[in-house]
Amino acid sequence: MSELIYDVAIVGAGPTGASLALALAQEDLRVAVIDARDPAAVKPADGRNYAIVTGSWQLLKSIGVAGELSGVAQPLHGLEAKDGGTHWFGSPSVLFTDADLDSPDPNDTLGQMLPAEPLQAALDEALMACSGIDHFAPALFESLEDEPGHVRLVLRDGRALSARLVVGADGMKSPVRQALGIATEGRDYGKSVFTANVKLSAPHNGIARQLFTPEGPFATLPLTGDRANLAWYMKRGAAEALAARPVAEAEAELNRRFAGFAGPMKIEGEAGSYPLILQLATAMIGPRAALVGDAVRRINPLAGQGLNQGFRDVAALIDVISKAVHTGLDIGSAPVLERYSQARRFDALTMSLGMDGIDRLFSNDSTLTKPIRTLGLLAAGRIAPLRRFLAKKASAAEDGVPDIMKSW
Numbered sequence: 141m142s143e144l145i146y147d148v149a150i151v152g153a154g155p156t157g158a159s160l161a162l163a164l165a166q167e168d169l170r171v172a173v174i175d176a177r178d179p180a181a182v183k184p185a186d187g188r189n190y191a192i193v194t195g196s197w198q199l200l201k202s203i204g205v206a207g208e209l210s211g212v213a214q215p216l217h218g219l220e221a222k223d224g225g226t227h228w229f230g231s232p233s234v235l236f237t238d239a240d241l242d243s244p245d246p247n248d249t250l251g252q253m254l255p256a257e258p259l260q261a262a263l264d265e266a267l268m269a270c271s272g273i274d275h276f277a278p279a280l281f282e283s284l285e286d287e288p289g290h291v292r293l294v295l296r297d298g299r300a301l302s303a304r305l306v307v308g309a310d311g312m313k314s315p316v317r318q319a320l321g322i323a324t325e326g327r328d329y330g331k332s333v334f335t336a337n338v339k340l341s342a343p344h345n346g347i348a349r350q351l352f353t354p355e356g357p358f359a360t361l362p363l364t365g366d367r368a369n370l371a372w373y374m375k376r377g378a379a380e381a382l383a384a385r386p387v388a389e390a391e392a393e394l395n396r397r398f399a400g401f402a403g404p405m406k407i408e409g410e411a412g413s414y415p416l417i418l419q420l421a422t423a424m425i426g427p428r429a430a431l432v433g434d435a436v437r438r439i440n441p442l443a444g445q446g447l448n449q450g451f452r453d454v455a456a457l458i459d460v461i462s463k464a465v466h467t468g469l470d471i472g473s474a475p476v477l478e479r480y481s482q483a484r485r486f487d488a489l490t491m492s493l494g495m496d497g498i499d500r501l502f503s504n505d506s507t508l509t510k511p512i513r514t515l516g517l518l519a520a521g522r523i524a525p526l527r528r529f530l531a532k533k534a535s536a537a538e539d540g541v542p543d544i545m546k547s548w
Contacts, residue, residue: 144274146172147471148461149293149303151281151316153177155190156433156450157309158263162203163458163544165272167465172301173267174293175277176310187337187409188256189369191216191348191361195545196451197252202544205262213252214364217346222401235347249346253363281310284319284429291428291472305472306429307457309450312419314435320426326419326438331356332379333441334372336390336411337363341404344368351401360402367408370394371441379413387411416440420488424481428472430457437488449488455542456483 148164150157153175161171192200192213200206218237238249267275280296284306293301308316317324344362351358356373363369372394374382382390391407399405419438424431433450460479464471 144172144299144301145290146170146274146301146303148172148305148307149174149291149301150307150309151293152309152311152433152435153264153267153275153277154309154311154433155259155263155447156454157307158260158267159199159203159205159451160307160309160432160454160457161273162205162263162266162270163199163454164461165270166203167458167462168272169461169465169471171273172303173273173275173277174279174281174295175275176280178278179264187335187369187412189337189361189363190254190256190259190447191251192254193251193445193448194248195455196448198545199451199455203266205259205266208262209252209254209258212258212364213254214362215249215346216251216253216348216362217249218348219250220347220349222349222351253348253361253369255363281315281319284316286427289470303472304428304470305461305477308429308431308435309433310435312417312434312438314421314431316429317421317431317435320429320431322426322431323422324419325422326417329416329418329440330376331373331416332376332413333416334374334379334382334411334413335370336383336394337367337369337408338394338405339408340366340368340402342366349402351398358398358401368402368405370402370405372398373416376415383411383413424453424485424488425477427474428477430477430480432457436484452487452542452545453484455545456480458544459483459542 147169148161149172150161151174153161153173157173157175161173164171197206200209216238218235220235236250267273276295276299279299282294282296285292285294287302290302290304291306293303293306295301306316308314308320310316338360340360343366344360346362348361349359355375357371358373359371360368361370372379382393385393387407387410390411391405394405394407417438418440421431421436424436432453434446436453437449439446439449457480460476460483461471463469464473464476469476
């Protein structure tokens with residue numbers, strides 16, 4: 141059997157891997173996608189939702205999938221953060237709105253809240269329809285062999301592919317990262333996040349709200365129909381126990397603790413939980429290989445930046461590959477991949493540590509940290525240039541993002 145030859149082989153077909161494949165196909169590159177999922181299998185909805193910031197939404201527009209998602213997306217018009225600790229003068233807070241983007245387009249928002257299922261379905265459909273992409277599914281990655289001018293990728297069933305570049309978009313436990321011998325660093329927070337979709341008792345007006353308590357944050361993220369996706373940070377074991385309780389009991393506990401902040405809430409569907417872990421790969425590239433998304437980092441989901449960081453990886457990798465293609469350079473060469481690493485490494489590190497630092501700062505009632513977080517919230521709320529800078533940074537609307545994430 142002859143070996144299949146590609147420009148790029150992508151392991152993983154989640155949102156980051158699929159969007160990367162679709163963007164690379166627009167560069168007339170021959171792309172293979174190795175997908176562990178069985179396309180014939182029907183998975184039940186798991187209630188996950190993504191906060192898709194402006195730059196990430198623009199990337200989805202550029203690959204042609206945003207249009208069919210607009211009907212299920214909830215525009216994000218504001219982000220409110222409130223300190224729920226005890227202060228003699230009350231609880232400081234800050235509200236960022238889409239006006240802080242200072243955009244010439246009055247329709248620009250901070251982003252979109254989007255259910256996971258329709259996003260993945262739209263990407264899957266686009267993958268199947270793209271003639272420049274070969275979709276191997278279900279297929280499992282087995283090993284990599286670095287050879288002159290290309291990398292040989294072997295699948296579990298014995299099939300082999302050759303590509304000038306392989307990309308690991310295969311999640312937190314990334315087999316590609318492990319095959320490259322790239323280590324990870326991080327910590328286990330000893331916490332979990334209780335999550336559920338709820339019906340609110342009052343209009344949310346597209347505002348995401350976050351309350352910082354000494355135990356951890358509680359957040360409501362707006363969904364269509366005045367529903368919300370909530371996240372409640374709890375000690376490990378407590379979140380799992382609450383998710384396992386009957387819905388009526390979990391609902392009563394939510395309202396007992398947070399009805400004063402969010403109003404009465406009614407749980408829709410099933411609740412769930414997941415452990416809170418910080419993990420960062422010590423490198424983003426290897427010989428003819430690059431990592432994107434959760435294969436690079438698993439960060440505190442405090443600001444909903446996990447998938448958006450993955451989309452930033454995708455945009456940066458597309459940018460360097462596109463420039464290499466148009467200048468005749470080898471897309472898998474060390475100099476080209478080093479440009480990708482330089483473009484993303486600092487942001488990956490600062491975002492990971494930044495979310496970790498915010499969690500440490502706000503998830504306690506220490507007399508040492510209170511003044512710092514109070515001043516931070518007051519400054520962000522009252523200093524307009526600072527508020528605009530933070531809003532643009534959070535929505536990937538600041539200067540310096542790759543062209544594919546820009547609206548012009």
